[in-house]
Amino acid sequence: MENRQNFLRRMMAVRGMGQVLTVTVGLIVLCIVFGILNPTFASSKNIGNLLRQIAPIILIGIGQSYVLITGNIDLSIGSVVGMSCMISATLMTKGLNPWAAVLVTIFCCLLVGVVNGQLVAKCKLPPFIATLGTMTIARGIAQIVNNNYNTDSIGDAAKGFRDFFYYGKTLGLYNTIWISIILWLIFNFLLSKTRTGRHIYAIGSNVEAAKLSGVGIVGTTTKAYIVSAFCASVVGLIICATSGMGTMDAGNMYEMYAVAASVIGGVSTLGGQGILLGTVIGAAIWGVLQNGLQFAGAPVAIRNIVIGIIVVVSVLLDVVVRTGKPRKAKKG
Amino acid sequence: MGEYIVEVSGVSKGFPGVLALDNVNFNLKAGEVLALLGENGAGKSTLMKILSGIYEKDSGTIKVFGEEVHDMSPKKAQELGVAIIHQELNMCSHLTVAENIFLGREKTKSGILSDKEMEKQAKGILDKLNMDISPDTVVGDLAVSKQQMVEIAKALSTNAKILIMDEPTSALTSKEIDDLFRIIRQLKSEGCAIVYISHRLEELQHIVDRVTILRDGQYITSMDFGDTNLEEIIANMVGREIKEKFPRISCKKGKKIFEVKNLNAGKMVRDVSFELYEGEIVGIAGLMGAGRTETTRAIFGVDAKESGEIILDGKPITINKPMDAIRAGIVLAPEDRKKDGLCTKLSIRENIALPNLDIICDKLGIVNRKKEKVMTQKAVSDLRIKTPNTEINAGSLSGGNQQKVVVGKWLARNSRVVIFDEPTRGIDVAAKVEIYNLMNELKRQGIGVLFVSSEMPEVMGISDKIIVMCDGKVTGEMITEEATQDAILKYATSFEKKVAAEA
Numbered sequence: 001m002e003n004r005q006n007f008l009r010r011m012m013a014v015r016g017m018g019q020v021l022t023v024t025v026g027l028i029v030l031c032i033v034f035g036i037l038n039p040t041f042a043s044s045k046n047i048g049n050l051l052r053q054i055a056p057i058i059l060i061g062i063g064q065s066y067v068l069i070t071g072n073i074d075l076s077i078g079s080v081v082g083m084s085c086m087i088s089a090t091l092m093t094k095g096l097n098p099w100a101a102v103l104v105t106i107f108c109c110l111l112v113g114v115v116n117g118q119l120v121a122k123c124k125l126p127p128f129i130a131t132l133g134t135m136t137i138a139r140g141i142a143q144i145v146n147n148n149y150n151t152d153s154i155g156d157a158a159k160g161f162r163d164f165f166y167y168g169k170t171l172g173l174y175n176t177i178w179i180s181i182i183l184w185l186i187f188n189f190l191l192s193k194t195r196t197g198r199h200i201y202a203i204g205s206n207v208e209a210a211k212l213s214g215v216g217i218v219g220t221t222t223k224a225y226i227v228s229a230f231c232a233s234v235v236g237l238i239i240c241a242t243s244g245m246g247t248m249d250a251g252n253m254y255e256m257y258a259v260a261a262s263v264i265g266g267v268s269t270l271g272g273q274g275i276l277l278g279t280v281i282g283a284a285i286w287g288v289l290q291n292g293l294q295f296a297g298a299p300v301a302i303r304n305i306v307i308g309i310i311v312v313v314s315v316l317l318d319v320v321v322r323t324g325k326p327r328k329a330k331k332g
Numbered sequence: 333m334g335e336y337i338v339e340v341s342g343v344s345k346g347f348p349g350v351l352a353l354d355n356v357n358f359n360l361k362a363g364e365v366l367a368l369l370g371e372n373g374a375g376k377s378t379l380m381k382i383l384s385g386i387y388e389k390d391s392g393t394i395k396v397f398g399e400e401v402h403d404m405s406p407k408k409a410q411e412l413g414v415a416i417i418h419q420e421l422n423m424c425s426h427l428t429v430a431e432n433i434f435l436g437r438e439k440t441k442s443g444i445l446s447d448k449e450m451e452k453q454a455k456g457i458l459d460k461l462n463m464d465i466s467p468d469t470v471v472g473d474l475a476v477s478k479q480q481m482v483e484i485a486k487a488l489s490t491n492a493k494i495l496i497m498d499e500p501t502s503a504l505t506s507k508e509i510d511d512l513f514r515i516i517r518q519l520k521s522e523g524c525a526i527v528y529i530s531h532r533l534e535e536l537q538h539i540v541d542r543v544t545i546l547r548d549g550q551y552i553t554s555m556d557f558g559d560t561n562l563e564e565i566i567a568n569m570v571g572r573e574i575k576e577k578f579p580r581i582s583c584k585k586g587k588k589i590f591e592v593k594n595l596n597a598g599k600m601v602r603d604v605s606f607e608l609y610e611g612e613i614v615g616i617a618g619l620m621g622a623g624r625t626e627t628t629r630a631i632f633g634v635d636a637k638e639s640g641e642i643i644l645d646g647k648p649i650t651i652n653k654p655m656d657a658i659r660a661g662i663v664l665a666p667e668d669r670k671k672d673g674l675c676t677k678l679s680i681r682e683n684i685a686l687p688n689l690d691i692i693c694d695k696l697g698i699v700n701r702k703k704e705k706v707m708t709q710k711a712v713s714d715l716r717i718k719t720p721n722t723e724i725n726a727g728s729l730s731g732g733n734q735q736k737v738v739v740g741k742w743l744a745r746n747s748r749v750v751i752f753d754e755p756t757r758g759i760d761v762a763a764k765v766e767i768y769n770l771m772n773e774l775k776r777q778g779i780g781v782l783f784v785s786s787e788m789p790e791v792m793g794i795s796d797k798i799i800v801m802c803d804g805k806v807t808g809e810m811i812t813e814e815a816t817q818d819a820i821l822k823y824a825t826s827f828e829k830k831v832a833a834e835a
Contacts, residue, residue, distance in 0.1 A: 015426075015428075015470065193444050193445050194440070194443055194444065194445060195438045195440055195443075195445060197445075198427075198431060198435070198438055198445060199436075201424070201426060201427060201431075202424045202427060202431075202435055204426070205424035205425055205426040205427060206422065206423065206424045206425065208422060209422040209423055209424050209432075209435070210424065210435065210436070211406075212386070212406055212418075212422055213435040213436035213437075214406060214407050214410065214436035214437070215435065215436050272424065272425075272426035272427075273426050
């Protein structure tokens with residue numbers, strides 16, 4: 001009993017946990033509402049599907065959270081997903097070993113992250129504009145790798161690849177879910193327990209103070225963008241494994257979903273604040289809304305509108321809470 | 333005490349438009365507390381920023397521990413044992429106290445942050461400083477004074493040999509100042525050299541061994557504190573004859589136009605009262621952070637007021653937002669022209685028209701180009717704004733002409749009171765004179781002129797009445813003819829005694 005209390009106290013001591021718990025309550029309420037509206041919502045089959053739907057959103061949400069915590073934003077995520085999907089599928093249809101294709105794909109995607117980081121931190125472009133540019137470029141690359149066509153089937157040689165990323169199960173859970181659990185554990189560790197993670201928070205909180213304390217701004221920001229690109233490339237591979245082919249518009253709107261998962265989960269768009277557990281809850285809310293509204297018979301358009309409203313409200317709450325605090329005194 | 337551990341000689345540093353440091357010398361011995369003194373803009377902070385590697389010097393030499401340092405950077409300064417506590421708080425408000433103290437120097441064990449270890453060490457430093465702050469508190473949740481103490485703890489945690497404190501006490505309570513002084517004495521006894529910058533001259537006697545005085549970017553003198561007194565220090569800080577010529581016109585003092593009664597707004601505006609008469613220019617003097625800008629902002633309705641009365645032409649008026657002030661005829665030419673005063677990417681015409689669109693638009697809200705043009709032409713010719721035409725970007729004008737555009741946009745309305753905040757900052761002498769003439773012209777027209785300036789000669793040269801502020805309060809008011817620079821500086825540094833005099 002005492003152990004349990006200690007654990008609770010320790011958990012509440014983690015910064016941002018309060019907000020995450022609030023959002024979790026929202027998630028539970030949503031689940032109950034949808035469960036009552038439609039009993040099949042809570043069926044084990046649907047829950048399995050739901051988790052598999054949420055897994056990629058968690059991944060891109062992790063990447064976006066890294067970047068948001070530095071006080072920047074990454075709009076290129078969706079296009080990097082498409083790029084990853086197309087590059088891997090094209091290489092496989094050309095007969096390259098699927099695992100070699102995976103490595104080449106991830107490498108290409110990481111380059112986008114490096115470019116983003118340099119443009120934002122070194123060239124000091126507004127992150128919105130810089131990543132809007134790389135978003136367009138990455139989508140163009142996705143289109144050009146197979147001469148502006150979706151690829152053919154990646155074939156039987158890629159069965160191992162498809163099982164690894166999507167169809168296979170380990171210990172009763174789909175591999176996709178395992179991938180996002182494991183990557184979440186790794187990136188959560190890096191963000192909360194390492195020097196780079198600490199610097200990511202510091203930059204987002206007060207870039208000037210971080211600089212004067214000897215924190216490398218360019219390097220750290222670039223690392224955050226690289227994490228973002230890496231997560232997007234994994235999601236691209238998952239999509240490729242799912243459909244067994246490369247589609248040029250894979251990952252369309254995903255940058256939006258990533259922002260949604262992050263901000264609903266309490267990651268501040270103004271930087272310096274948020275934890276990856278929140279991103280998981282945010283992604284879950286996104287998934288439950290999509291899935292539940294679908295069950296309730298709402299068309300895609302309605303789902304988009306609902307999620308859009310929730311994102312705007314989340315950001316609004318964040319901005320109001322943040323700017324409501326007393327500002328630094330001006331001099332005179 | 334003996335050897336100089338810091339020797340700065342002949343250092344100059346220029347910023348666009350000003351020479352902030354001109355061939356300055358500065359020395360520091362181990363185990364001493366040196367007060368670096370001077371008026372606003374004397375170059376104290378600039379000199380210290382060069383010493384701590386934040387700015388690069390243009391010329392001169394810096395020797396630390398006898399060795400010349402060529403490429404000073406914040407990192408290099410830290411390695412040499414130079415730590416600076418900045419005037420503005422520089423903390424990551426989302427991180428904890430311990431995280432801030434160790435930012436950039438985190439302790440890790442095989443790549444993993446040793447938070448426990450860092451918190452323990454932070455606790456050690458905080459305990460040593462007698463600070464009742466838990467190392468796992470988020471800095472943003474602390475009061476400003478506590479944040480300041482954390483900043484001090486951070487600087488000390490680097491094991492600094494040379495510690496620079498830029499106005500460390502401005503946000504502290506008296507007990508905390510006592511603690512700080514205790515810490516300073518302790519560090520001194522451990523051989524640490526401390527540079528102490530403060531406007532609060534009465535604090536000096538508690539800790540200071542030596543003073544170095546700068547004035548207008550130049551080295552004036554260094555003295556042992558025991559051999560001097562406050563009068564001599566103030567005389568050296570001010571020490572200049574008023575050389576510049578100020579155009580002055582005399583007008584008959586008319587009726588009272590404007591009155592502020594017991595205005596309170598935040599920490600920096602406490603119980604401010606003053607009056608403004610027709611045909612009179614009132615100058616507000618004071619040091620940085622005295623609350624002058626805050627006062628103008630509160631009057632103009634930019635910042636919220638807590639209490640107080642504003643009376644215009646005998647009638648009390650309510651100002652909750654700038655539009656209320658403008659409608660009533662009170663206008664503000666703000667301190668930072670480029671940031672607050674002008675839309676630098678819009679033309680002169682658009683800038684002048686902006687606050688007057690209600691006058692020049694027809695009922696449908698369409699801008700009447702003819703009226704707009706007439707208004708702009710009048711402003712340009714009345715104020716003698718030097719420009720080929722009214723379509724060029726306001727940002728491309730010289731500083732003085734920009735200032736005239738700021739004023740011009742207000743004069744198109746029939747304003748009753750014009751408030752200038754640092755109207756001549758960063759503009760050349762000839763343009764300054766034009767601004768003075770402009771103020772005089774307003775005065776002649778019976779418009780009340782209130783102006784804030786950090787340059788004492790200017791305040792004394794142009795205003796008819798001087799109000800001195802310090803720490804958010806009006807500490808002195810005098811007729812210009814009776815004012816002296818020493819008196820103004822005395823009022824400007826008359827902080828409430830926070831430190832009980834020692835026996």
